[in-house]
Amino acid sequence: MSEVTSRPDDRFTQNYEAYGTMLYRISLLTLGNTADAEEAVQETFVKLLYQAPAFRDPEHEKAWLIRVITNHCRSQRRGIWHSRVQRMENLEEWLPAVRQPDRPILEQVMLLHRRYRIVLYLHYYEDYSVKEIADLLDIGESAVKMRLKRGRELLRLELEEKEA
């Protein structure tokens, strides 16, 4: 993966099919709007194709991608628009594609603070453990637990607490 090549087409297609949707979801959950989410995905694929280390296995590659895109989103939020000027997007811009009865649920999720959204997503959707999330996001395990707890409270989630 780390080799630089002028013809990344094949690798791109393969990687996009494997990770494109996941990366888009993470960036959308973090940044809250589709334009920034797409830009984050673009930057992450450039890094994957030209700057990535040699991966031990697919899990290693996936974890690396999550780290890269969450850091990109973090950088983006500290940058031009997100530090004090907040970008807002009407949910109608992308929610019409979401069918009932899932739409109100997604609306609730998107109304959470992004810190809760991303931790809930990684834990309950991608099935990462608390420790793995702590490593991925470079935060403490107690912070992950706290965010899961608060996220669940805010969503009134009846989720099992398999956090260890």
Next chain:
Amino acid sequence: MNKDQFKRAIDQVEPPVEMKERVKRYVENAAKNQQRAGESMRITKMLPKRFGAVAAGFLILALAGGIYYGWEQRNATPHAIGPEPTTTTGQLAPSGTSTPGSVHLPKLELPKETGPLMDMIGLFVYKGRIYTQTASSLAPERAKDLLGEKVGRTTGGIDEWSKQSDYATELASTIGQSDIYSVQGYDESFRLMTYDLVDGQVYAQLYENLNDRSLVKGEDLFGLLGLKNEVTSAEYVTFSNWNQGENHRTTVANRSAVDEFVDALYEAKPLDRKAYLDTDLYSEENGQAFLHLVLKDGTDVELRLFQQGYVSYGFADVLFKVDGSAFENLWKELMQL
């Protein structure tokens, strides 16, 4: 809501079909640029009509002074690092409370409209002041030592749909319920901390009020952080390393360079950061680095350094231009690590 419902809702979030082609073109363009420019990866953004889309599809609202400056000022910003922008009172301080030559960090304002989604930073209200997330942190094992008096418990209640009046509610927050304490050694009007025990583990986070302040020189901000004569160690993280999530820290051995830099920080000239956001300053990844100053009390202060001699701190909309020799000496030191 249960886990299956949560997963099913997330399943509904799919990227637009045409995104694949756009990302592919972007990646191909990057390959061409890479061939052309060797290591340089400066590439033209392929996102179509990004700012047009912003104008059409988004509402850009301000938590802070953004509403005062508007699009006109942003659009007028040159796309290069130009002469330092004017920092006169009239342009930078709509409330007119700053003095000439200073930068005024405006009072936080909530957008007048509610309804659209707004992603928010962590914050809470105390004594009418708004304390926000910060670039300083405290190791849990040191947090207890600095724990001051409990000043209250946040109630949650602020979200993307809140009205301005909600921000006037004491201890309302975006962070749910949490105990708030003063921090020993720091001005309560500047810094407070959340402190919670979860499963026997301490979870502490610092919050700072840097709003509605006029900064005449670096000391007005860095003095609040208490940097001078308090730094016990300094560590450096490359932008690339930070950006890839590794955050590998390298100790800066040359303490005199660090101390000189800190002294110069106190005398640094504040500039309105917004005027620099569209310049090369932020796009030159090789020209940025992160410096962590670890203080005697265990506080870890993260500063963002720009090769041209600028320094920023957290979310504060201010850049500091640091004395040339002090900055250059430290930058050279970092580049050798």
